Amino acid sequence: MQFIKPDININFVGKRKIAFTLSLAMILISITSLLVHKGPKYGIDFAGGTLIQVKFDAPVKLADIKSGLATVNLGKSSVQGFGEHSDYEYLIRTDRSVMTEQGFSLEVQKALASSTGQGVDIRRVEMVGPQVGKDLREKALFAMFYALLFIAIYISGRFELKWMLSGVMAGVLMSAVYLLSIFNVSVPYLIAAALVVTLFLFWFLELKYAMGAIVALIHDVTITVGIFSLFGKEFTLPIIAALLTIIGYSLNDTIIVFDRIRENLRKHHKDPLKTIINRSVNETLSRTILTSMTTLAVVVTLFVMGGGIIHDFAFAMMIGVIIGTYSSIYVASPILLAWKVRGKK
Amino acid sequence: MNNLSWRALAVFAVIIIAIIYVLPTIKPTWWPHKKINLGLDLQGGMHLVLEVDTDKALEGTIERISQEIRDLCRKEHVRYIALDRVEGNRISIKLQGQNNIDGFDKLLDKDFQGLRILSRLTDGDVLTLTLDLPDKEADQIKKMATDQALETIRNRIDQFGVSEPDIRHQGEKRILIQLPGIKDTKRAKDLIGRTALLEFKMLDETHDLNAALKGDIPPGSEVLYGTKEDPATRRIIKTPYLIKKRTLLTGAHLTDAKVQIDSQYNEPYVSIDFDKKGGRDFARITEANVKKRLAIVLDDKVYSAPVIQEKITGGKARITGNFTTEEARDLAIALRAGALPAPVLILEERTVGPSLGTDSIRKGLMSMCVGGLLVVLFMIVYYRGSGLIADFALILNVILIAGGLAAFQATLTLPGIAGIILTIGMAVDANVLIFERIREEMRIGKTPRAAVDAGYNRATLTILDANVTTLIAALVLFQFGTGPVKGFAVTLSLGVIASLFTALILTRIIFDFYLIKRKVKTLSI
Numbered sequence: 001m002q003f004i005k006p007d008i009n010i011n012f013v014g015k016r017k018i019a020f021t022l023s024l025a026m027i028l029i030s031i032t033s034l035l036v037h038k039g040p041k042y043g044i045d046f047a048g049g050t051l052i053q054v055k056f057d058a059p060v061k062l063a064d065i066k067s068g069l070a071t072v073n074l075g076k077s078s079v080q081g082f083g084e085h086s087d088y089e090y091l092i093r094t095d096r097s098v099m100t101e102q103g104f105s106l107e108v109q110k111a112l113a114s115s116t117g118q119g120v121d122i123r124r125v126e127m128v129g130p131q132v133g134k135d136l137r138e139k140a141l142f143a144m145f146y147a148l149l150f151i152a153i154y155i156s157g158r159f160e161l162k163w164m165l166s167g168v169m170a171g172v173l174m175s176a177v178y179l180l181s182i183f184n185v186s187v188p189y190l191i192a193a194a195l196v197v198t199l200f201l202f203w204f205l206e207l208k209y210a211m212g213a214i215v216a217l218i219h220d221v222t223i224t225v226g227i228f229s230l231f232g233k234e235f236t237l238p239i240i241a242a243l244l245t246i247i248g249y250s251l252n253d254t255i256i257v258f259d260r261i262r263e264n265l266r267k268h269h270k271d272p273l274k275t276i277i278n279r280s281v282n283e284t285l286s287r288t289i290l291t292s293m294t295t296l297a298v299v300v301t302l303f304v305m306g307g308g309i310i311h312d313f314a315f316a317m318m319i320g321v322i323i324g325t326y327s328s329i330y331v332a333s334p335i336l337l338a339w340k341v342r343g344k345k
Numbered sequence: 346m347n348n349l350s351w352r353a354l355a356v357f358a359v360i361i362i363a364i365i366y367v368l369p370t371i372k373p374t375w376w377p378h379k380k381i382n383l384g385l386d387l388q389g390g391m392h393l394v395l396e397v398d399t400d401k402a403l404e405g406t407i408e409r410i411s412q413e414i415r416d417l418c419r420k421e422h423v424r425y426i427a428l429d430r431v432e433g434n435r436i437s438i439k440l441q442g443q444n445n446i447d448g449f450d451k452l453l454d455k456d457f458q459g460l461r462i463l464s465r466l467t468d469g470d471v472l473t474l475t476l477d478l479p480d481k482e483a484d485q486i487k488k489m490a491t492d493q494a495l496e497t498i499r500n501r502i503d504q505f506g507v508s509e510p511d512i513r514h515q516g517e518k519r520i521l522i523q524l525p526g527i528k529d530t531k532r533a534k535d536l537i538g539r540t541a542l543l544e545f546k547m548l549d550e551t552h553d554l555n556a557a558l559k560g561d562i563p564p565g566s567e568v569l570y571g572t573k574e575d576p577a578t579r580r581i582i583k584t585p586y587l588i589k590k591r592t593l594l595t596g597a598h599l600t601d602a603k604v605q606i607d608s609q610y611n612e613p614y615v616s617i618d619f620d621k622k623g624g625r626d627f628a629r630i631t632e633a634n635v636k637k638r639l640a641i642v643l644d645d646k647v648y649s650a651p652v653i654q655e656k657i658t659g660g661k662a663r664i665t666g667n668f669t670t671e672e673a674r675d676l677a678i679a680l681r682a683g684a685l686p687a688p689v690l691i692l693e694e695r696t697v698g699p700s701l702g703t704d705s706i707r708k709g710l711m712s713m714c715v716g717g718l719l720v721v722l723f724m725i726v727y728y729r730g731s732g733l734i735a736d737f738a739l740i741l742n743v744i745l746i747a748g749g750l751a752a753f754q755a756t757l758t759l760p761g762i763a764g765i766i767l768t769i770g771m772a773v774d775a776n777v778l779i780f781e782r783i784r785e786e787m788r789i790g791k792t793p794r795a796a797v798d799a800g801y802n803r804a805t806l807t808i809l810d811a812n813v814t815t816l817i818a819a820l821v822l823f824q825f826g827t828g829p830v831k832g833f834a835v836t837l838s839l840g841v842i843a844s845l846f847t848a849l850i851l852t853r854i855i856f857d858f859y860l861i862k863r864k865v866k867t868l869s870i
Binding site: 121126238 | 726
């Protein structure tokens with residue numbers, strides 16, 4: 001069986017202007033959404049606060065839950081359904097974080113039982129203090145940044161044999177970021193600045209493959225984050241795990257196309273780069289589509305059947321797999337081309 | 346034996362080892378007794394991050410030193426106008442008259458060489474001194490406080506009886522505690538979080554309690570409260586006491602604490618035994634204060650304040666206070682394990698009930714089976730015979746991950762299960778790459794055997810490159826992550842390594858076996 005004919009020759013590279021416009025539009029929408037919502041919507045892992053997951057024996061009214069909560073000293077709280085409807089499960093959240101001591105969950109359980117008249121099971125309580133939330137936020141940003149840098153070293157080394165150059169560059173960047181972070185520079189701005197400097201250095205040092213891969217990755221992560229923000233979903237620790245996995249996955253695709261480009265460059269060194277890139281993308285297209293399909297199949301299974309806790313993680317992975325596949329075809333490879341055009345002028 | 350047989354043997358050995366490691370998870374009595382650990386999110390339990398208030402530990406040390414200086418001054422007949430702890434960790438002293446100043450200097454040089462003199466101001470015949478501890482010493486005390494808190498908490502949890510607790514440092518002054526399978530989280534938190542500083546202090550009976558309550562607190566005394574629940578109305582009654590600040594004896598000198606039942610009221614109480622020095626001190630204190638009231642203070646709460654009837658020898662005391670048996674038991678544990686050197690604050694708490702954990706396991710395994718089945722079917726439909734080989738590799742992959750989890754004693758979490766599911770989707774990638782390459786090679790007219798050779802040779806480097814980057818992301822995640830996320834990083838890394846092994850080595854052997862040994866001429870791909 002075959003989905004993609006072996007002699008397929010879609011002109012991907014020719015449509016790169018349309019693709020760039022589309023990507024740019026998606027990135028702009030993402031950034032706008034983030035700006036409108038005043039940054040990502042942090043879950044309690046990053047914002048601090050308390051989360052309680054409760055399960056009732058039978059259906060209850062939301063209003064009864066709220067009136068029950070009003071009798072406990074909860075501060076500002078929100079209630080929403082969780083998981084499947086037939087589970088009668090709810091998530092209660094507050095932004096207060098230092099009150100789980102002294103039998104707090106027992107109190108909530110009693111209050112809810114008397115207000116709804118149903119048996120209540122407190123299934124999960126999570127409390128994160130504001131300081132821990134801030135620490136985790138910074139750690140997550142550093143993790144993303146370091147992952148990108150390490151990957152950049154690897155790609156530059158493997159594809160252009162510039163191990164030393166990229167290694168030294170990454171080393172300098174890392175120590176600069178580390179030093180600045182000691183002096184209490186705001187971490188989000190620091191990482192953003194470091195990324196810009198990194199991209200500039202890639203351009204300047206002509207680390208093309210690394211540049212293509214990293215731009216594609218930033219593209220993927222930005223759009224995934226943007227879609228999360230558009231849907232009003234929360235950022236938690238597992239979502240960061242999903243983002244890092246997306247980085248790994250999208251890169252997987254990108255590297256396979258790059259590998260083919262390198263191979264074809266050797267085989268057909270007389271052809272223009274544009275043709276070679278397009279041929280490489282077409283030759284690997286069958287594999288790209290197949291792997292994306294199997295991965296998407298398991299991620300969708302997880303999304304549908306994995307239960308409430310893993311739901312958002314699977315959602316992030318779904319977006320990531322789709323965007324990652326798109327970016328390795330339309331973003332990463334054409335960037336190599338942008339270089340050659342500039343070089344010839 | 347030829348090359349192929351050797352390779353087959355090696356692969357067979359790896360698979361057998363993996364299966365041996367998986368078996369104890371199904372039947373725990375089997376060798377090598379290494380079950381796959383389930384994370385707190387799967388088996389239920391409590392995750393706590395505590396911060397030790399190390400500044401308080403330093404303040405406590407400074408307070409103790411101030412007390413020592415006061416005692417020595419009294420002994421050496423040095424009179425001071427004021428001697429107080431100020432700004433948390435400094436001692437300020439005011440002295441008048443050359444005699445006192447000389448006497449104090451002598452005392453300071455002899456017994457308190459470790460103290461740093463911050464300022465020394467002379468105004469006429471009045472000397473004002475400010476002292477503190479050198480930075481190095483202060484840091485040492487703070488570090489010790491965290492270490493000691495961790496040890497104390499470990500002791501308490503051990504005595505409380507939790508199977509396989511995990512207690513460790515996190516950063517400079519934080520302590521991470523994982524208690525799997527614990528049900529009564531409130532009790533556990535009360536036990537871990539209480540300072541359990543037991544102090545014996547005298548009641549200040551020369552001053553008026555009511556005046557003190559209105560704000561006129563005499564120097565050297567403080568108002569502390571005792572709480573009691575009225576069993577009839579279930580209301581909590583707070584009783585104020587005016588108590589001298591000076592601590593006569595602490596729980597540091599006790600050797601044992603146990604729960605006993607009062608035969609008269611049938612109420613549990615905690616009886617404590619002092620060590621030799623504690624017993625002697627207790628006898629001396631009670632002898633000197635007969636007919637006065639001695640307060641038993643625990644974490645700044647007054648438990649009782651009985652009148653001393655006579656000198657108490659034998660080094661025993663009892664703490665009463667309307668305990669339930671459980672409360673008394675936990676208090677005894679806390680006292681036996683010793684006081685925390687400083688108060689602790691709960692920064693992060695995650696509790697998962699056992700029913701949710703069971704649900705998560707069920708849903709996770711269910712998604713794994715369905716997702717796996719989808720991929721397996723797809724591969725057979727798309728690649729037929731070769732797809733079957735890839736499916737065999739996929740199943741072995743999951744076994745290898747499970748074996749790896751057990752062998753390295755890693756923890757399986759819910760995101761970890763997601764990681765395995767993801768690996769199932771991505772692991773076929775390597776096989777897809779190879780199969781697509783083989784198809785390409787066959788299209789240009791190569792024989793199956795040559796096509797398989799070329800396919801593997803060309804795809805190997807690509808597969809390595811692509812997987813190394815996923816491994817990099819997973820390793821960074823492992824460094825950054827806590828608990829469940831770390832579990833994800835572990836399964837993802839294991840998955841990448843396992844799929845490299847199955848795709849590059851295992852399936853190759855199967856192809857070679859058919860094409861070389863069986864001399865099969867057509868390839869079902």
